[in-house]
Amino acid sequence: xxxxxxxxxxxxxxxxxxxxxxxxxxxxxxxxxxxxxxxxxxxxxxxxxxxxxxxxxxxxxxxxxxxxxxxxxxxxxxxxxxxxxxxxxxxxxxxxxxxxxxxxxxxxxxxxxxxxxxxxxxxxxxxxxxxxxxxxxxxxxxxxxxxxxxxxxxxxxxxxxxxxxxxxxxxxxxxxxxxxxxxxxxxxxxxxxxxxxxxxxxxxxxxxxxxxxxxxxxxxxxxxxxxxxxxxxxxxxxxxxxxxxxxxxxxxxxxxxxxxxxxxxxxxxxxxxxxxxxxxxxxxxxxxxxxxxxxxxxxxxxxxxxxxxxxxxxxxxxxxxxxxxxxxxxxxxxxxxxxxxxxxxxxxxxxxxxxxxxxxxxxxxxxxxxxxxxxxxxxxxxxxxxxxxxxxxxxxxxxxxxxxxxxxxxxxxxxxxxxxxxxxx
Amino acid sequence: xxxxxxxxxxxxxxxxxxxxxxxxxxxxxxxxxxxxxxxxxxxxxxxxxxxxxxxxxxxxxxxxxxxxxxxxxxxxxxxxxxxxxxxxxxxxxxxxxxxxxxxxxxxxxxxxxxxxxxxxxxxxxxxxxxxxxxxxxxxxxxxxxxxxxxxxxxxxxxxxxxxxxxxxxxxxxxxxxxxxxxxxxxxxxxxxxxxxxxxxxxxxxxxxxxxxxxxxxxxxxxxxxxxxxxxxxxxxxxxxxxxxxxxxxxxxxxxxxxxxxxxxxxxxxxxxxxxxxxxxxxxxxxxxxx
Numbered sequence: 001x002x003x004x005x006x007x008x009x010x011x012x013x014x015x016x017x018x019x020x021x022x023x024x025x026x027x028x029x030x031x032x033x034x035x036x037x038x039x040x041x042x043x044x045x046x047x048x049x050x051x052x053x054x055x056x057x058x059x060x061x062x063x064x065x066x067x068x069x070x071x072x073x074x075x076x077x078x079x080x081x082x083x084x085x086x087x088x089x090x091x092x093x094x095x096x097x098x099x100x101x102x103x104x105x106x107x108x109x110x111x112x113x114x115x116x117x118x119x120x121x122x123x124x125x126x127x128x129x130x131x132x133x134x135x136x137x138x139x140x141x142x143x144x145x146x147x148x149x150x151x152x153x154x155x156x157x158x159x160x161x162x163x164x165x166x167x168x169x170x171x172x173x174x175x176x177x178x179x180x181x182x183x184x185x186x187x188x189x190x191x192x193x194x195x196x197x198x199x200x201x202x203x204x205x206x207x208x209x210x211x212x213x214x215x216x217x218x219x220x221x222x223x224x225x226x227x228x229x230x231x232x233x234x235x236x237x238x239x240x241x242x243x244x245x246x247x248x249x250x251x252x253x254x255x256x257x258x259x260x261x262x263x264x265x266x267x268x269x270x271x272x273x274x275x276x277x278x279x280x281x282x283x284x285x286x287x288x289x290x291x292x293x294x295x296x297x298x299x300x301x302x303x304x305x306x307x308x309x310x311x312x313x314x315x316x317x318x319x320x321x322x323x324x325x326x327x328x329x330x331x332x333x334x335x336x337x338x339x340x341x342x343x344x345x346x347x348x349x350x351x352x353x354x355x356x357x358x359x360x361x362x363x364x365x366x367x368x369x370x371x372x373x374x375x376x377x378x379x380x381x382x383x384x385x386x387x388x389x390x391x392x393x394x395x396x397x398x399x400x401x402x403x404x405x406x407x408x409x410x411x412x413x414x415x416x417x418x419x420x421x422x423x424x425x
Numbered sequence: 426x427x428x429x430x431x432x433x434x435x436x437x438x439x440x441x442x443x444x445x446x447x448x449x450x451x452x453x454x455x456x457x458x459x460x461x462x463x464x465x466x467x468x469x470x471x472x473x474x475x476x477x478x479x480x481x482x483x484x485x486x487x488x489x490x491x492x493x494x495x496x497x498x499x500x501x502x503x504x505x506x507x508x509x510x511x512x513x514x515x516x517x518x519x520x521x522x523x524x525x526x527x528x529x530x531x532x533x534x535x536x537x538x539x540x541x542x543x544x545x546x547x548x549x550x551x552x553x554x555x556x557x558x559x560x561x562x563x564x565x566x567x568x569x570x571x572x573x574x575x576x577x578x579x580x581x582x583x584x585x586x587x588x589x590x591x592x593x594x595x596x597x598x599x600x601x602x603x604x605x606x607x608x609x610x611x612x613x614x615x616x617x618x619x620x621x622x623x624x625x626x627x628x629x630x631x632x633x634x635x636x637x638x639x640x641x642x643x644x645x646x647x648x649x650x651x652x653x654x655x656x657x658x659x660x661x662x663x664x665x666x667x668x669x670x671x672x673x674x675x676x677x678x679x680x681x682x683x684x685x686x687x688x689x690x691x692x693x694x695x696x697x698x699x700x701x702x703x704x705x706x707x708x709x710x711x712x713x714x715x
Contacts, residue, residue: 068533070640073541202685230685234644236636239435239563240679240687243428261543261637272554273431274561295545295637298553 053358053365058101059094061347062127062150064117064137069109073260073291074336078133079104080329081337085344088324095348096357098364102344103127111140118144128356128372129153129347131340135161136204142166149370151377153347155339158208162398170380171400172339172346172390176205178423179306179405180212181220183282186304186407186418187252188221191280197250198228199241199266201257206230209256209284226250233259238266242273252280255287263287264295271299280304290334293413300410308335308390310406310417321389339402342388346401347376349386354379427559432676438566438635440672441573445628446649447656447664448580449621454658455597456617457509459517462524464625465646466531467504471497471626472638473535476544479630486549493630494623501622505615513614532640543641548634565635576627577665583620584661593617651695657705666706670694 063082066075082102090099103126105117114137121127122144129151132138135158142164145152152166155173162175187193196217200206210228217223227248229241245253253270257263263286270276281303286292288305311322321341325333351357354375358365366372383401386393391404407418446468453461474496478489508527512519550564584590595603596613604610629642636642648671649664656667671691678690698705 072536073543076541232685232688234641235687236632236641236645237435237439237676237687239432240676241684243431244680244684247428261639261641264543264545264637265635269563272561272563274554274556291542295543297545 052367052371054368055363055365056098057364059098059128059351059357059366060126061100061102061129061131061344062118062121062124063102063104063131064107064114064121064141065104065131065133066109067104067106069107069113071109074133075109077291077334077336078340080325080333081340082131082344084321084325084328084337085341085348087328089344089348095351097359098357098366100344100348102131107132107137111136114140115144122148122150125369128351128366128369129376131343132156133340135208138169139164139204142169145169148373149377150373151380153343153380155336155343158204159212160204160208162400165398167399168377169399170395171398172343172393172402173308173335174402174405174423175400176209177212178403179284180209181216181423182405182407182421183213183254183284183306184216184220186306187254187280187282188217188223190407190418191252191282191304193252193280194223195226195248195250196223196252196254197245197248198225198230199238199245199253199255199257200228200230201233201259201262202230203233203258205258205284206256213254213256225254231262233257233262235262236265238262238269239273242266242269242275245279246273246275250279252282255281255283257284258286260286260289260291260295263289263292264299267292267296267303268299276302282306285335288408288410288415289336290332293410297413301412303410304418305408305410305415307406307408307415308338310408310415310420312415312417313406313420315391317387317389338390342390342393346380346383346386346388346393350376350379350383353382430560431562432680433673434562434566434570436673436676437669438563438569438672439676440669441569442628442632442645442668443648443652443671444665444668445573445576445624445631446645447652447668448577448661449624449628450646450649450653451658451661451664452617452621452624454653456593456614457513457520459509459520460524460650461621462521462646463504463508463527463531464524464621464649465643466528467497467500467622467625468629468645469535469638469640469642470500470531470629471622472546472629472633472642473539473544474626475630475633476539476546476638479547480544486547490627490630493626497623497626498619500626501619502615504622505618509614509618510611513611528643528646532643535640539638543637543639545637546630546633563635565631569631569635572627572631576624580620580624581661589613589616593620648691651691653705654695655698655705657707659704660707663705663707 065078066072086100094100105120107114107117118141132154133156135156138154138156138161145168151168153170153172157173157176159175159177187196198210200210227245229244231241283305285307288307293300309318356366356372356375381395383394390402393401395401404422406420408415409418450464475493478484478492508523509520548565549568555562555564555567584594592608593613593616595608596610600610651671652664652667655670656663674694675687675691679687
């Protein structure tokens with residue numbers, strides 16, 4: 001009996017020791033497995049610090065950006081916006097004292113690259129929020145975002161993203177439907193055009209934009225384009241399409257395209273083939289981007305665009321961003337830089353509202369990754385008229401946060417504000 | 426009618442660009458029996474060098490082009506020496522693979538030197554548009570036609586009337602016989618590579634004001650190849666006629682059939698030629714290969 005009791009006590013003691021070691025190992029393993037950046041060093045020995053919290057050095061934001069590939073230039077502009085946001089947040093004390101940092105992965109400007117970049121970021125278990133762009137890439141990473149339940153902010157504008165019904169998606173630019181409505185309204189009501197022609201890129205963006213504009217023209221004005229001309233991105237010559245539009249006797253062109261080279265060639269040929277004498281031209285945002293204007297030069301003058309902002313807009317937040325960008329980078333900012341800047345600022349604001357960061361002693365702690373992401377997502381959903389540089393941010397039913405844009409006209413290479421438009425909610 | 430004329434001018438200008446590119450491919454194929462997949466990269470590099478000589482150095486237009494040509498001569502020699510010469514006795518596939526590697530390298534190299542942003546280039550003609558009655562023409566399209574005709578005439582003179590040109594043709598026809606005649610085959614192949622590189626560079630500079638300068642220019646290689654396939658490798662005129670056919674096919678195909686498949690029309694025609702008349706319009710003379 002004594003032997004049995006001794007054996008039992010020994011086994012119990014051993015079990016207790018093993019479970020204690022196992023817990024410690026699991027805790028350490030989890031933290032190391034989760035992130036060596038999220039958790040620096042070992043967990044605190046203070047009981048309150050390990051109560052669902054992990055020690056961190058930085059608030060990590062994951063980002064799939066175009067570092068290489070054909071869209072590398074866009075990647076530079078986006079990063080400028082991101083980093084300006086990071087700089088301002090950290091100079092203002094970070095998130096309750098904790099500095100933020102963006103962890104970039106290269107998406108190479110392709111869907112495959114975007115998926116790989118997203119997977120790499122998720123597997124690092126460091127990022128509390130994820131940033132990405134381009135409608136086709138957002139579609140591509142949708143399953144990864146759903147699986148990891150990570151709040152994701154993006155500037156992609158395709159209407160179809162709403163149909164994914166992803167609770168973790170937060171759109172930070174006006175979607176194509178809204179831009180198309182504004183485009184149609186301006187063409188018909190302000191410019192008085194009656195025979196509009198469509199010119200668009202045969203990709204998700206262009207096809208979607210054309211579909212939405214046609215819908216807006218039909219529903220509101222019972223009009224249809226007199227001709228629809230599309231092209232593949234990278235086409236070097238658009239004479240065929242433009243002469244077809246001329247032949248259709250159109251009095252205006254609405255155009256959807258994101259590639260600055262294509263847009264600049266189109267604008268140049270539009271003028272050189274004499275179409276500008278009798279036709280107005282209104283393009284999607286990329287037509288008024290700094291890259292397009294730099295390439296097209298005087299050929300961009302007189303063109304209208306539905307754009308994210310105008311430097312003429314006197315709103316304090318926009319002017320502060322505009323001046324800060326020019327001071328930081330000594331160049332004219334673009335719509336790419338505006339959305340990305342506000343994405344970072346909004347994340348910081350939401351993280352503060354969620355109370356994610358706790359300072360204990362000299363160390364900073366945030367909840368475990370899953371909980372941190374969930375709290376941040378909730379805070380983003382509860383955003384109540386955050387004053388961003390891009391405008392007044394609040395979520396609609398699909399968590400689209402931006403509800404205003406500008407109609408601009410290019411004049412001597414500058415964007416002249418025609419009118420600010422706020423979408424009906 | 427007016428539209429037909431405008432379309433034809435546009436088609437002809439594109440056709441001549443493809444003709445220049447195709448001619449540069451033809452020269453190397455004829456001399457060395459290999460397809461140079463780096464030809465698009467050389468065209469792109471010529472365009473980038475042109476942006477520096479024209480925009481940055483601010484030289485008068487023709488002086489800037491001359492400087493670009495001199496630089497391309499050096500690049501052509503180095504390219505032949507470093508890429509072709511070590512592989513000259515290997516299978517043609519080896520050089521083709523090397524060409525692809527050089528193409529990828531160049532696309533990243535130029536972005537490192539000149540940046541990722543596309544670059545606009547000062548055109549020769551600063552007029553906004555060439556107007557003749559109700560017709561409006563793109564100035565650079567007209568310039569491409571005029572300059573390409575001049576270049577091709579000069580090229581023809583070089584090949585047919587100069588001793589070096591005749592020697593390169595002799596090497597292209599029969600290396601062994603040329604060697605026996607005392608012609609240095611390696612030197613003539615080097616001259617051919619230089620000639621081809623300069624042609625590619627000129628093509629790059631010609632299209633720069635029209636297409637802007639970016640890595641996207643390398644795609645002209647495919648149209649150049651289509652020009653060679655359609656025109657045939659039997660004569661220097663082949664790529665020229667082939668290029669014009671490609672230009673008209675894609676322009677009129679885009680206008681009257683489907684604008685979205687503009688590029689497809691030319692390649693469909695190329696496939697049709699490969700199936701029906703693989704040697705092209707100006708086929709190689711069989712007797713030379715016996």
